[in-house]
Amino acid sequence: MELKKYTEQEVLAGILGNSSKTLQYVYKEAFPGVRKYIMSNSGNDEDAKDIFQESIIITYKKLKNNNLVLTCSLKVYLFSVCRLLWLKQLENQRKGIQEVNVGEFVLNVGEDVLDIRDQNERYELYRAHFDLLKEDCKKVLRMFLDKIPLKEIAKQMGFTEQYAKKRKFQCKETLVKSIQNDNDYKEML
Amino acid sequence: MDYKETIEMYLNGELKGEALKSFLDHLDNDAFYMKEFTIRKEIEDALTETDVIDLKNNLEKIHLSFGDTKSRKISKFEFNTSSFRWLLVAATLTLVLVSSAILFYINNESYSSGELYSMYYKPYDSYGGVRSGKINTDDIFINAQIKYDKNDFENALILFQQILDIDKTSIASYFYAGVCYIETQEFEKASESFQFIINHNDNLFVEQAEWYLALSYLNSNQKEIARKHFEAIANSQSYYKEKATEILEQL
Numbered sequence: 051m052e053l054k055k056y057t058e059q060e061v062l063a064g065i066l067g068n069s070s071k072t073l074q075y076v077y078k079e080a081f082p083g084v085r086k087y088i089m090s091n092s093g094n095d096e097d098a099k100d101i102f103q104e105s106i107i108i109t110y111k112k113l114k115n116n117n118l119v120l121t122c123s124l125k126v127y128l129f130s131v132c133r134l135l136w137l138k139q140l141e142n143q144r145k146g147i148q149e150v151n152v153g154e155f156v157l158n159v160g161e162d163v164l165d166i167r168d169q170n171e172r173y174e175l176y177r178a179h180f181d182l183l184k185e186d187c188k189k190v191l192r193m194f195l196d197k198i199p200l201k202e203i204a205k206q207m208g209f210t211e212q213y214a215k216k217r218k219f220q221c222k223e224t225l226v227k228s229i230q231n232d233n234d235y236k237e238m239l
Numbered sequence: 240m241d242y243k244e245t246i247e248m249y250l251n252g253e254l255k256g257e258a259l260k261s262f263l264d265h266l267d268n269d270a271f272y273m274k275e276f277t278i279r280k281e282i283e284d285a286l287t288e289t290d291v292i293d294l295k296n297n298l299e300k301i302h303l304s305f306g307d308t309k310s311r312k313i314s315k316f317e318f319n320t321s322s323f324r325w326l327l328v329a330a331t332l333t334l335v336l337v338s339s340a341i342l343f344y345i346n347n348e349s350y351s352s353g354e355l356y357s358m359y360y361k362p363y364d365s366y367g368g369v370r371s372g373k374i375n376t377d378d379i380f381i382n383a384q385i386k387y388d389k390n391d392f393e394n395a396l397i398l399f400q401q402i403l404d405i406d407k408t409s410i411a412s413y414f415y416a417g418v419c420y421i422e423t424q425e426f427e428k429a430s431e432s433f434q435f436i437i438n439h440n441d442n443l444f445v446e447q448a449e450w451y452l453a454l455s456y457l458n459s460n461q462k463e464i465a466r467k468h469f470e471a472i473a474n475s476q477s478y479y480k481e482k483a484t485e486i487l488e489q490l
Contacts, residue, residue, distance in 0.1 A: 059412075070300075070476065106298060107295065173291075191286070
């Protein structure tokens with residue numbers, strides 16, 4: 051970020067800590083440029099919002115995994131990630147690309163940005179399918195994922211421990227099949 | 240045994256010894272098996288990445304307060320909307336569950352300041368691997384973060400102090416040094432670091448510093464001072480608002 055006020059260290063640590071004040075600052079500093087670019091290149095406000103938020107989530111994941119390499123300001127980095135994501139989205143929608151108004155310095159960000167974007171899309175899809183499961187399935191799976199002891203799960207659900215495990219397996223299989231049959235998922239592969 | 244059951248057993252940590260070795264060999268050499276494993280593993284990751292869900296929720300809130308969202312587009316990303324609804328429900332449910340669990344314990348057992356502190360304290364995350372084009376204090380900061388990340392708080396502290404000797408304005412170093420002081424049980428020095436950040440005020444660590452300062456007072460059994468700080472947090476829009484409210488109910 052072309053820091054007018056705060057250090058890059060502060061901003062990065064703030065993103066990592068999901069600090070509202072930091073995110074508001076990042077929004078204020080970096081979003082207008084991204085919005086202007088996307089709206090000048092076949093996009094609208096909603097596209098700009100989706101792409102910008104995705105760039106922050108990607109940055110967060112890279113920070114968390116200790117593999118963010120910054121060779122420029124964070125503002126330029128975010129803009130470059132947004133540009134790459136938007137160009138790929140236009141390409142996927144088979145819209146012609148006659149890029150205008152880049153307006154800011156951009157750099158090549160690693161291909162892993164797209165890998166993280168793809169993973170985020172899959173995860174959103176998985177969560178949407180989870181939401182469609184029967185309530186008891188969601189409850190059983192949630193309890194297993196929260197590492198609640200099997201005995202407690204069985205008690206809460208009114209199952210035997212053996213049946214609780216079996217039910218968890220059945221629910222997971224329902225979820226896997228539902229995702230595998232989804233056309234969006236097939237397109238993602 | 241069905242291969243799907245074997246994969247689930249592995250994900251549950253139930254495969255041991257030869258069964259585990261055989262599973263891992265199979266995984267390495269069978270693309271179909273790997274594909275089946277990957278989707279099952281990813282589903283679990285997707286449903287447990289609550290930090291990312293929290294971040295998305297926070298970004299949505301900030302976007303609404305930031306500007307207009309007039310032209311809404313329906314696209315292949317439409318599932319985001321229903322998913323977001325789920326995310327909100329999930330986040331709320333998680334909050335209710337966690338709060339209920341804490342309240343359950345609170346109502347059934349009495350906790351000391353130290354015990355309450357242990358329930359709520361965890362060191363702030365680091366971002367040790369960030370490299371930039373800058374040198375000098377940035378390099379020291381990166382090394383400090385790497386040590387911090389490995390829970391080597393004593394040596395991380397030495398490096399954060401080195402930075403502060405060179406650059407008295409490094410708020411991030413004050414903050415991480417404060418957490419290191421907590422970890423090395425030097426609560427008075429921790430309080431000084433956090434208080435400096437709060438008094439400075441024009442930085443991005445005030446919210447975090449207020450939380451860790453209150454916890455420092457809690458751990459040194461200065462209940463009344465801790466209470467005042469938790470009250471201020473609970474009455475603000477801080478990220479730590481709910482946690483501060485929970486602690487106040489017990490203090």
